[in-house]
Amino acid sequence: MHPQNFIPRFVTLAILSASLFAHTSLIAEEKRKIDLEKDKVYEHVIKPILSANCTTCHGSSKSKGKIRLHNPEEIKKSESVVAGNVDDSMMIERILLPEDDEEVMPPEGKKRLSSEQKKMLSWWIAEGANFEKTISETNVPEEIGTILASLEYTPPIVIKKAFNLPEPAQAANGDAVTAIGKAGILVMQLAQDTKYLSANVINVAKSFNDAQVKLLVPVKDHLTWLDLSRSGITDQAATDLGQLNMLTKLHLENTAVTDQTLQQVGKLENLEYLNLYGTKVTDAGLENLKSLKKLKKLYVWQTGVTQGGADKLKEAIPGLYINLGWQAPKEESKPEEPKK
Ligand code: HEC
Numbered sequence: 001m002h003p004q005n006f007i008p009r010f011v012t013l014a015i016l017s018a019s020l021f022a023h024t025s026l027i028a029e030e031k032r033k034i035d036l037e038k039d040k041v042y043e044h045v046i047k048p049i050l051s052a053n054c055t056t057c058h059g060s061s062k063s064k065g066k067i068r069l070h071n072p073e074e075i076k077k078s079e080s081v082v083a084g085n086v087d088d089s090m091m092i093e094r095i096l097l098p099e100d101d102e103e104v105m106p107p108e109g110k111k112r113l114s115s116e117q118k119k120m121l122s123w124w125i126a127e128g129a130n131f132e133k134t135i136s137e138t139n140v141p142e143e144i145g146t147i148l149a150s151l152e153y154t155p156p157i158v159i160k161k162a163f164n165l166p167e168p169a170q171a172a173n174g175d176a177v178t179a180i181g182k183a184g185i186l187v188m189q190l191a192q193d194t195k196y197l198s199a200n201v202i203n204v205a206k207s208f209n210d211a212q213v214k215l216l217v218p219v220k221d222h223l224t225w226l227d228l229s230r231s232g233i234t235d236q237a238a239t240d241l242g243q244l245n246m247l248t249k250l251h252l253e254n255t256a257v258t259d260q261t262l263q264q265v266g267k268l269e270n271l272e273y274l275n276l277y278g279t280k281v282t283d284a285g286l287e288n289l290k291s292l293k294k295l296k297k298l299y300v301w302q303t304g305v306t307q308g309g310a311d312k313l314k315e316a317i318p319g320l321y322i323n324l325g326w327q328a329p330k331e332e333s334k335p336e337e338p339k340k
Helices: 009-024 041-053 072-078 090-096 115-126 142-150 174-182 210-219 235-241 259-265 283-291 307-316
Strands: 186-189 197-200 223-227 249-251 273-275 297-299 321-323
Touching: 041 115, 090 115, 115 142, 174 186, 174 210, 210 223, 210 235, 235 259, 259 283, 283 307, 307 321
Parallel strands: 197 223, 223 249, 249 273, 273 297, 297 321
Antiparallel strands: 186 197
């Protein structure tokens, strides 16, 4: 008898959703004042200005004017910054142009830089365009000091990495990504600083079928989160699914998949999270998952999986958390058969 069987349903639901959320949540930290002792000029003052105003066009996904400004290497390569020389720095020239000038940056129609932001960028370049120094290691004229004292810093949103994979050298094939998007599947870069992709079929779940899983195979080196929950997929999609070997997270809950699909899922050796809630899988299917040594979380609530089957899998994969959910006390409260 397991005491958890008596935990009221809502509690288990809350735990289930809390742990799902923790797994995917974006961690946004609080705004704070700039620390004039410890904070760095580039990281805490300059980078946020560039990130908020320039990198949508000059960043990891676009390089308008053939320059990118989202990290020190790219800024150096852009040659838009001449250390110690504000007058020769194209970045400053462009941001100081009159608002209606054809060449002003950000371009006409976009949000203007404030005069404080312009002064910050000029100060940074005048002081050597250094990427490492703290504010306290840099010469701070009085006017700049006043602005810095009133500045706030918001740490960038960081995605809690649910995986530990080497970053792909190349971005995913653009045509393949477009084809996936056209089928109504939501496909996105997982985070700003990675080429990995996530895909979900929430918008088209009802019409999504086995044939469409084929669209995902061309981006298999990049696709690491996939949500097919509540879609029309069946075991017919298993072979294609089995090729998506960079998946770290897979949602198959509330679909028609069975143990047959798990034979293929058992090949996805990078998998860390697998949700099979509300499917027809059984203990026999779990046998196929024993090779998934990175698996950390498995949801098999409302399936044919038993506590015994779950325990066997846990033996094979140390540290694995398996959620069997809530089970009707009626069935569970029957006294156990005496062992023969
Ligand atoms: C909406 C898109 C967009 C935004 C936002 C934007 N730019 Fe640009 N930028 C362009 C385009 C397009 C060009 C190429 C055409 C041109 O030179 O005007 C360009 C060109 C440049 C160039 C000249 C590159 C070269 O070598 O010719 C610099 C420098 C520049 N941008 C800096 C910035 C900075 C700094 C910001 C933020 C403060 C910024 N841009 C924001 C679109 C943008």
